Amino acid sequence: MSEKITIYDIAEKLNITAATVSRALNNNPKIKESTRELVIKTAASMNYKQNKLALALKSGRSNNIGVIVPRIDSNFFASVIRGIEEELHPHGYQVIICQTHESPKRENENLYTLIDAQVDGIIMSVTDVTTENDGAFRNVLEKNVPLIFFDRSKHIDGVSSVTINDFKGGYLTTQHLINEGCKSIAHLSGDQSLEIFKNRFLGYKQALLDNGLTFKEEYVLPVKSFVDAGKEAVDILLQLETPPDAIFSSSDFAALGAIQELRARNISIPKDFCVAGFSNEPFTKFMELSITSVDQSPLEMGKMSARVFLEQVDKTDTIKIEKKVVLAPELHIRKSSSRSNT
Amino acid sequence: MSEKITIYDIAEKLNITAATVSRALNNNPKIKESTRELVIKTAASMNYKQNKLALALKSGRSNNIGVIVPRIDSNFFASVIRGIEEELHPHGYQVIICQTHESPKRENENLYTLIDAQVDGIIMSVTDVTTENDGAFRNVLEKNVPLIFFDRSKHIDGVSSVTINDFKGGYLTTQHLINEGCKSIAHLSGDQSLEIFKNRFLGYKQALLDNGLTFKEEYVLPVKSFVDAGKEAVDILLQLETPPDAIFSSSDFAALGAIQELRARNISIPKDFCVAGFSNEPFTKFMELSITSVDQSPLEMGKMSARVFLEQVDKTDTIKIEKKVVLAPELHIRKSSSRSNT
DNA sequence: TATTTTCGTGTAATCGATTACATACATGTA
DNA sequence: TACATGTATGTAATCGATTACACGAAAATA
Structure with a gap:
C-alpha cells in the first residue's frame, strides 16, 4: 500500500520547501545543481509520481x-x-x-x-x-x-x-462504372442532409452528365448503411421499367447487400451488373467477389x-x-x- | 468569450460564501430551501459548470x-x-x-x-x-x-x-469438424504463452482424443493473425506426408488466408477440406463461402x-x-x- | 569598506470545489 | 428568565502542484 507521494513528502524529507522540489523537478534554472540532483534522486527513490489532476487544475x-x-x-x-x-x-x-x-x-x-x-x-x-x-x-x-x-x-x-473530397470519390467511381460499359447507373445514398452523402451524390450526377448519360431521379434511393438496405434497394430497382445495370453505393454494407440480392436472382456480376461501394471496409477486399470501393484513408x-x-x-x-x-x-x-x- | 464561472462568482453575486453555494448545488439538507432555489437559479442563469478537475483533485x-x-x-x-x-x-x-x-x-x-x-x-x-x-x-x-x-x-x-471459455471454443469447433467427417484436423495457433491460445489448443487436442483420433504435433502450426500467415500454413501442411483434411484456426484472418490458398490450389471447400476460424469477425459471415467461427460476444x-x-x-x-x-x-x-x- | 548584483530558496497565493468545525440567531423547554 | 436545541451560514483547511514575489547570503563592483 504505497501511500501517495507528493512533493511535500519529498520536501519534508530533505528539509526544504515544496516550491524548491517543484522547481528542481521542472528544470527551473534558478536551482542549485546539487539540490536538483538530490531532489531528483530522492523523488525517484520514493517512487514519486506527479499528480496530473493537480497540474491540470493549476494549468487549466x-x-x-x-x-x-x-x-x-x-x-x-x-x-x-x-x-x-x-x-x-x-x-x-x-x-x-x-x-x-x-x-x-x-x-x-x-x-x-x-x-x-x-x-x-x-x-x-x-x-x-x-x-x-x-x-x-x-x-x-x-x-x-x-x-x-x-x-x-x-x-x-x-x-x-x-x-475527403467526396464529390471526387463519387465522380471517380461513377466514371469508372461508365468506363466499364455501364449505361444506367443507380445510386444508393446516405442521408443527404449530411454533406458527405450530398457530395458523393453530386459527383455521381456530374459524372453522368459529363458523359452524356441522363440522370434519373428514380435511380437514386436513400439507404441506411446496412446489408438489408442494399437488398431492398435492388428489389425496388429491378422493378423499374428500365432497371439499371450498375449500382454506386455510398455504403459498403448496402453494396454487399445489393450483391447478395443480385446473385440470389442469378444476375451475373460484373458481367451483367456492376457494383461499387464506399469506405473500403476490410470485407470488401476479402470477398471472393471482391468489391470495388473508395478508400477514405x-x-x-x-x-x-x-x-x-x-x-x-x-x-x-x-x-x-x-x-x-x-x-x-x-x-x-x-x-x-x-x-x-x- | 464567456469567462469561466466558478462558485465564487455565484457567491459574490448573491453576497454569500462559496461554501453555501457548494452546499446548495449538492443538495446538502442544511440549506434553506429559498437559498437553494436562488443559488440554483443564479447558477443556471450564469451558465455555471462545475469544474470536474477541481472535483477530481479534491475527491481523488x-x-x-x-x-x-x-x-x-x-x-x-x-x-x-x-x-x-x-x-x-x-x-x-x-x-x-x-x-x-x-x-x-x-x-x-x-x-x-x-x-x-x-x-x-x-x-x-x-x-x-x-x-x-x-x-x-x-x-x-x-x-x-x-x-x-x-x-x-x-x-x-x-x-x-x-x-470466454476458450477450451470449450476449441473443443466445440474441433468436435464439429469431426462430426462433419474430418479425420485429420490441423490447428493454427496463436502464441501459446497467451492462455487464450493455449486453451483453444488444449480444447482442440482433447476433442481429438475423446473421439479416438491421434494427435499429431506436426498438425499444429504457430501463426500470426494475418491472412498471409494462413496461406503459408496451408503451404506447409500440404507438403506433409499425410496432409490434413481440415483446419481449425485460432484466427479468422489466418483461416481466410488458408481458404484463399486452398482455393488457389483447387481444393474444394467444404467437400474435400473444412476450415473454421475464431473470433467471428464480420467478414466471416459476409463471404460467399462464409466461414465457420467462434463468437466471443x-x-x-x-x-x-x-x-x-x-x-x-x-x-x-x-x-x-x-x-x-x-x-x-x-x-x-x-x-x-x-x-x-x- | 560600502553598495550593487546574483543566486538559491522560502512564503504564500492560486487553480475550484468540498467539508469539518465554528458561530450566530431563532425557537423550544424548564 | 436561563438554558438547551436546531437551523442556516460563514471560516478556513484541504486536495497537489506551480509561481510571483520576498529575502538573506554570497559574490562582484565601486
Missing part, C-alpha cells in the same frame, strides 16, 4: 482530448481513432472516446460532458447537421476549446475540418485531425484559425466492377 | 477509466470498448483509450500514464504474459486501482478477469468487464475481490465447414 489543461463518433465498432471510425491516438500519444495527450449512436441528443450530451471534463480539444464526426440546437457547439467555441470535424462536418465559423484522416488540433491548441485565445483539409479519395477497383479482367 | 477520483488494448481497429477490441463505454457512460465515467501495438514496453508505459492520470480503474487485454517486468502491474495494485483483464489475462492475485465481454469494475470501485480499499467471469463461446457454423448442407 487536462492533457485529454475528446473524440466523438457515431460508434466505435466500425472499421472507419476505429481507424480514425487509431490515427488520432498514435499522433497524439507522443505529445502526452490521452484520448477520451464518446459515442453518439447517431443521436443528436447524445451528441449534445457528449459535448457538454467533455467540456465539463476540461478536455483540451474535441475531434468529432457529426451526427446530424440539421440539429437546430447548436447550443452545445457554441458552448465549446465560447470556451475556446479547439474543435475539429472529420469526415462529417458542419459549417461553423472558425472551426477546422478534415474531410481513415488512419491518415485521424492523424491529420490530430495535427490540426496540435496547431491550434497553443495559439493565443483570440485568434481563431479555420483550416480545411481535404484528402484525396482513392478508388480501389476490384472484381465487382472489373469487366476488363473477366 | 477522476471519473475516467483507462482501457488498454493491442489495437483499436479490430472488430473484436472495438466492440469490447463499445460495450465498456455503453455500460459506464450512464455512471458518469469517461473511457480513455490506449493501444499497445503488442509491445510490452508500450503496455508498461500506458499503465504508468493511466495511473499518473489518476484513472479510477483499468480494463485491459494483456499483450504478453511472459513479461518479467511486472512493476507496472504492481504499481497499479499498490495504488488500489481496480484492474480487470478481459480476453487475454494474466494470473495476478486479487485481479478480476472476464474471458465482445460487446457482452465489454459490458461485463465494466460491471465488474463498478462492483469493485466502491469497495473499501482493504478488501480485494477477485472475480473470474467466464462467458460461453458460441460456434457459428457456416459454409466453410458444412458438408451436411452441401
Whole structure:
C-alpha cells in the first residue's frame, strides 16, 4: 500500500520547501545543481509520481482530448481513432472516446460532458447537421476549446475540418462504372442532409452528365448503411421499367447487400451488373467477389485531425484559425466492377 | 468569450460564501430551501459548470477509466470498448483509450500514464504474459486501482478477469469438424504463452482424443493473425506426408488466408477440406463461402468487464475481490465447414 | 569598506470545489 | 428568565502542484 507521494513528502524529507522540489523537478534554472540532483534522486527513490489532476487544475489543461463518433465498432471510425491516438500519444495527450449512436441528443450530451471534463480539444464526426440546437457547439467555441470535424462536418465559423473530397470519390467511381460499359447507373445514398452523402451524390450526377448519360431521379434511393438496405434497394430497382445495370453505393454494407440480392436472382456480376461501394471496409477486399470501393484513408484522416488540433491548441485565445483539409479519395477497383479482367 | 464561472462568482453575486453555494448545488439538507432555489437559479442563469478537475483533485477520483488494448481497429477490441463505454457512460465515467501495438514496453508505459492520470480503474487485454517486468502491474495494485483483464489475462492475485471459455471454443469447433467427417484436423495457433491460445489448443487436442483420433504435433502450426500467415500454413501442411483434411484456426484472418490458398490450389471447400476460424469477425459471415467461427460476444465481454469494475470501485480499499467471469463461446457454423448442407 | 548584483530558496497565493468545525440567531423547554 | 436545541451560514483547511514575489547570503563592483 504505497501511500501517495507528493512533493511535500519529498520536501519534508530533505528539509526544504515544496516550491524548491517543484522547481528542481521542472528544470527551473534558478536551482542549485546539487539540490536538483538530490531532489531528483530522492523523488525517484520514493517512487514519486506527479499528480496530473493537480497540474491540470493549476494549468487549466487536462492533457485529454475528446473524440466523438457515431460508434466505435466500425472499421472507419476505429481507424480514425487509431490515427488520432498514435499522433497524439507522443505529445502526452490521452484520448477520451464518446459515442453518439447517431443521436443528436447524445451528441449534445457528449459535448457538454467533455467540456465539463476540461478536455483540451474535441475531434468529432457529426451526427446530424440539421440539429437546430447548436447550443452545445457554441458552448465549446465560447470556451475556446479547439474543435475539429472529420469526415462529417458542419459549417461553423472558425472551426477546422478534415474531410475527403467526396464529390471526387463519387465522380471517380461513377466514371469508372461508365468506363466499364455501364449505361444506367443507380445510386444508393446516405442521408443527404449530411454533406458527405450530398457530395458523393453530386459527383455521381456530374459524372453522368459529363458523359452524356441522363440522370434519373428514380435511380437514386436513400439507404441506411446496412446489408438489408442494399437488398431492398435492388428489389425496388429491378422493378423499374428500365432497371439499371450498375449500382454506386455510398455504403459498403448496402453494396454487399445489393450483391447478395443480385446473385440470389442469378444476375451475373460484373458481367451483367456492376457494383461499387464506399469506405473500403476490410470485407470488401476479402470477398471472393471482391468489391470495388473508395478508400477514405481513415488512419491518415485521424492523424491529420490530430495535427490540426496540435496547431491550434497553443495559439493565443483570440485568434481563431479555420483550416480545411481535404484528402484525396482513392478508388480501389476490384472484381465487382472489373469487366476488363473477366 | 464567456469567462469561466466558478462558485465564487455565484457567491459574490448573491453576497454569500462559496461554501453555501457548494452546499446548495449538492443538495446538502442544511440549506434553506429559498437559498437553494436562488443559488440554483443564479447558477443556471450564469451558465455555471462545475469544474470536474477541481472535483477530481479534491475527491481523488477522476471519473475516467483507462482501457488498454493491442489495437483499436479490430472488430473484436472495438466492440469490447463499445460495450465498456455503453455500460459506464450512464455512471458518469469517461473511457480513455490506449493501444499497445503488442509491445510490452508500450503496455508498461500506458499503465504508468493511466495511473499518473489518476484513472479510477483499468480494463485491459494483456499483450504478453511472459513479461518479467511486472512493476507496472504492481504499481497499479499498490495504488488500489481496480484492474480487470478481459480476453487475454494474466494470473495476478486479487485481479478480476472476464474471458470466454476458450477450451470449450476449441473443443466445440474441433468436435464439429469431426462430426462433419474430418479425420485429420490441423490447428493454427496463436502464441501459446497467451492462455487464450493455449486453451483453444488444449480444447482442440482433447476433442481429438475423446473421439479416438491421434494427435499429431506436426498438425499444429504457430501463426500470426494475418491472412498471409494462413496461406503459408496451408503451404506447409500440404507438403506433409499425410496432409490434413481440415483446419481449425485460432484466427479468422489466418483461416481466410488458408481458404484463399486452398482455393488457389483447387481444393474444394467444404467437400474435400473444412476450415473454421475464431473470433467471428464480420467478414466471416459476409463471404460467399462464409466461414465457420467462434463468437466471443465482445460487446457482452465489454459490458461485463465494466460491471465488474463498478462492483469493485466502491469497495473499501482493504478488501480485494477477485472475480473470474467466464462467458460461453458460441460456434457459428457456416459454409466453410458444412458438408451436411452441401 | 560600502553598495550593487546574483543566486538559491522560502512564503504564500492560486487553480475550484468540498467539508469539518465554528458561530450566530431563532425557537423550544424548564 | 436561563438554558438547551436546531437551523442556516460563514471560516478556513484541504486536495497537489506551480509561481510571483520576498529575502538573506554570497559574490562582484565601486
